Every structure is written in structure tokens, then in C-alpha cells.
Amino acid sequence: MERLKGYLCLACAFGLAGTSVIAASFVNGRLGTFTITSMGLLLSLLSMIPFCSRKLLQTIRVLSLKEWLLLFCQALFGVFLFRMFLLYGLNLTSSAEAGILTGVTPAITVTLAMVFLREKMKGNQIAGVLSTICGILLIQGLFLPGYQFTWAHLPGNILVLCAAGCESVFNVLSRAAAVQNEEGKAESIHPVVQTALVSAIAFLLSLIPCLLERPLPSLVGIGWSGWLALVWYGPAITALAFVCWYAGIRRSDASTAAAFSGMMPFTALILSVCFLKEPAGLPQWIGGLGVIAGMVLIGVKRTRREPGIRQAVS
Numbered sequence: 453m454e455r456l457k458g459y460l461c462l463a464c465a466f467g468l469a470g471t472s473v474i475a476a477s478f479v480n481g482r483l484g485t486f487t488i489t490s491m492g493l494l495l496s497l498l499s500m501i502p503f504c505s506r507k508l509l510q511t512i513r514v515l516s517l518k519e520w521l522l523l524f525c526q527a528l529f530g531v532f533l534f535r536m537f538l539l540y541g542l543n544l545t546s547s548a549e550a551g552i553l554t555g556v557t558p559a560i561t562v563t564l565a566m567v568f569l570r571e572k573m574k575g576n577q578i579a580g581v582l583s584t585i586c587g588i589l590l591i592q593g594l595f596l597p598g599y600q601f602t603w604a605h606l607p608g609n610i611l612v613l614c615a616a617g618c619e620s621v622f623n624v625l626s627r628a629a630a631v632q633n634e635e636g637k638a639e640s641i642h643p644v645v646q647t648a649l650v651s652a653i654a655f656l657l658s659l660i661p662c663l664l665e666r667p668l669p670s671l672v673g674i675g676w677s678g679w680l681a682l683v684w685y686g687p688a689i690t691a692l693a694f695v696c697w698y699a700g701i702r703r704s705d706a707s708t709a710a711a712f713s714g715m716m717p718f719t720a721l722i723l724s725v726c727f728l729k730e731p732a733g734l735p736q737w738i739g740g741l742g743v744i745a746g747m748v749l750i751g752v753k754r755t756r757r758e759p760g761i762r763q764a765v766s
Contacts, residue, residue, distance in 0.1 A: 458703025459751055462712040465696035470719025472689050474727055478681035482674050484665030485539045486658050488685065489531065491671070493655040495686025496694075497648060504644045511645045522629045523646070527653035530622030535658070537615035544608025551592035553612045555717075558585050558710035560620035565706035568624060569631065573707055576749045581707060584714040584746030590739025591717045623706050623713075630702035643698035647691060711750045714743035 479488055501508065515523075542550055562581055565571040573581075633640040641649075674682075701709055718740045724730040 454703050458700045458708070459712070459747070461696045461700030462704060462709055463715055463747070465693045465700055466713055466715035467719045468689055468693035468696065470716040471723060472685070473720040474723050475681040475684045475689060477728060479674060479678050482678060483670050484662070484667065485535060486661040487665050487667040487670065488682070489535050490655060490658045490662040490667075491682050492685035492690045493531070493651045493658065495683060496651050496691035497655065499687040500644055500648045500651070500691050504642070504648055507642055508645050508648055511641055511649075515641075518632075519629070519641070522625060522632075523649050524653055526622055526625050526629075527650045527657060529618040529625065530650070531654035532657040534615050534618040534622070536661075537611045537618060541608045541611030541615060545605035545612060549605055549609055550612045551717075552589060552594050553609055554616050554619075555585060555588035555592050555594075556613070557616045557619050558588070558713050560617055561623045561710040561713070562707050564620055564624045565627065565710075569627060569706060571705050571707055577707055577711070580711045580746040580749035582746075583742050583749060584711045587739040587742025587744075587746060588714050588717050590735045590742060591721050592739075593735065623701075623709055626698065626701045627706040627709070633702075640702060641698075643695045643702075646698045647694040650694065651690060708750050711746045714746055718743045 476488070483491075538550070538554075558581055562573070566573070630640065700712075704712075721732060721736055721740060725732050
């Protein structure tokens with residue numbers, strides 16, 4: 453049951469993250485990237501603090517230096533550096549090439565998990581991750597005509613790969629924090645509290661580049677649709693998605709989370725077709741089936757339960 457809860461939480465987390473495509477369409481070009489990031493983080497904090505203020509203060513008092521360092525690294529790699537590398541990378545490469553390169557995130561996550569977390573993968577897990585990676589690459593249009601990598605885009609492509617690496621580091625750090633609590637038999641940080649702390653740290657890190665974008669005039673002129681997009685960016689895409697992520701990663705290993713990450717581009721594909729009227733060909737839909745197949749393969753019941761999942765804290 454705990455494993456199933458973990459799968460559902462991860463699917464919700466990446467599904468919500470996939471809706472960022474629609475939200476971003478209302479503010480892209482009107483607000484700077486760090487302005488969007490900072491406002492989303494601020495609104496997420498405002499939505500969470502009333503519900504967790506007491507527990508938040510209690511947690512802050514007992515956090516060790518190592519736990520603070522893990523939270524800081526999660527905010528640094530998962531939000532700040534990821535957005536920074538992706539922002540500057542997109543200025544130097546095409547969105548098509550960037551989309552394909554971000555598809556390697558599950559592969560990087562699995563590699564890091566095997567090296568640093570000593571995670572062992574069974575046959576169904578390996579097949580599931582490979583199916584997810586192939587599905588993501590198909591969704592991003594790797595095999596469509598006209599999508600070629602050029603040497604002129606090499607600096608941008610390297611930055612996008614750095615963004616993918618940062619996302620993978622965040623995934624592994626999140627799992628490492630959960631494993632540390634399990635092994636030490638310590639009380640885990642509540643997902644809402646953990647999301648609030650990481651959001652607060654990421655907000656402080658993003659504040660200076662946000663101010664350099666001179667956000668106030670832009671925020672005044674975005675209209676009600678832009679503000680609705682920012683509200684969705686905050687409580688839903690940032691707060692709820694991160695809460696689901698932290699609830700899921702403590703019940704699942706990093707390799708499983710890597711397979712479920714395919715939900716993000718698949719959700720973005722469906723919403724883009726439905727709401728933005730963007731075309732999608734047969735390769736994209738086959739890629740979507742590959743993502744679903746990856747999650748099904750990962751979800752196949754294992755012959756032996758892992759102790760970390762049995763001990764997961766709800």
C-alpha cells in the first residue's frame with residue numbers, strides 16, 4: 453500500500469509540473485524567468501504557511517546542520533541552478549534541441565542513484581526507465597524531420613545538460629534525505645514543511661536575479677490572466693507538486709521517480725494539444741504510450757519488498 457501511495461504521489465507531482473506549459477504561456481515574454489520563479493515561490497509560501505506555521509517552527513528548532521545543508525542543496529540544484537542553466541541555455545540553442553536533451557534526466561538520475569545511493573535495479577525497473585527515456589525523446593520529437601543538432605548550439609546544449617544534471621541531483625538529494633531519516637530512525641520532515649523550507653530558501657536565492665529584471669512594471673501590466681497563471685504557478689505547480697514529490701520520494705527509490713518523471717512531458721503534450729491547439733504527430737503519441745508503459749513496468753509487483761518502503765513515514 454505504501455508503494456502504491458508513493459506511485460500516486462509521484463504521478464501527481466510530475467503531472468502538476470507538466471501544467472507549467474499552459475501557465476507559462478500566459479506570462480512568457482511579459483515577465484522574466486526569475487520573476488516568474490520568485491512570484492511562484494512567494495505565492496506558494498503564502499498558501500502553505502497558514503497550514504503549517506506551528507509545525508514549521510517546531511521543525512526549524514530541531515533541524516541539524518546536515519539537514520539544513522540538504523535542504524539548501526535541494527533548493528540550489530532543484531530550483532535556482534536548474535532555472536538558471538535552462539534560461540541561459542535556451543538563449544543559445546533551439547527549444548527542440550533543449551527538449552531532447554532534458555529527456556536524459558531519468559538516465560542521469562538512475563546513474564547517480566546507483567553510484568551514490570547504491571540502489572540496485574531489477575529487470576522490470578531497467579525496462580521501465582528505458583521505456584520512459586525513449587517515450588520522452590519521442591514526445592520531444594527526436595525522430596521528426598528537421599530536428600538536428602548543430603555545432604553553433606553547442607554552448608547552449610551544454611547549459612541545458614547542466615540543467616538536466618541539476619534536476620537529477622535534486623532527485624537524488626531528496627531520496628538521500630529520506631533514506632537518512634529511515635536509517636537513523638528519526639522523524640521525517642513533513643512534506644508540507646519540507647516544501648515550505650525549500651521554497652523559502654529558493655525564494656531567497658532567486659530574489660537578487662529577480663530584482664535585476666525590474667519586475668514591478670512588468671507585474672503591473674500582466675492583467676488578470678497573468679495573475680491567475682502566477683497563482684497556479686504558486687500553490688499548484690510549486691507547493692502542491694513539491695508536497696506530492698516529497699511524499700512520493702520517501703516511499704520510492706530514485707530510479708522509480710526517474711521513470712515517473714515522464715508524466716511531465718506527457719501531461720504537457722496533452723494540455724498543449726487541448727488548450728494551445730499545438731499539433732502532435734504519431735511519434736509523440738507513441739512516446740506517450742512509452743511513458744505509460746514505463747510506469748506500468750515499474751509498478752509490477754516485486755517478488756521481495758524493500759525494507760525502506762515498508763518503513764516509509766506517512
